[in-house]
Amino acid sequence: MKPLTLAEVQALPAVVPLLLAARALGLSRNTAYRLVQRDEFPCRVIKVGDTYRVPTIELLVLIGADKENVRGAFGSSS
Secondary structure, eight states, rough: OOOHHHHHHHHHEEEEEHHHHHHTTTHHHHHHHHHHTTTSSSSOOOOEEEEEEHHHHHHHHHHHOOOOHHHHHTTOOO
């Protein structure tokens, strides 16, 4: 599975499931869960019940989006 493009990540909601975040980073399902278990996933992971979520803004920063792309993804004018 190929990683998501910057434009695809920008179009995501504010918080995404772990596996979608893993895809954005080019990580396999097994690697993503292994990193979460070791507390080594490359950005913040939020446990909600029995699922994991990742803030999209942190994905954007991690993949190297510039400030304009990060702000533009969420409609912020600051």
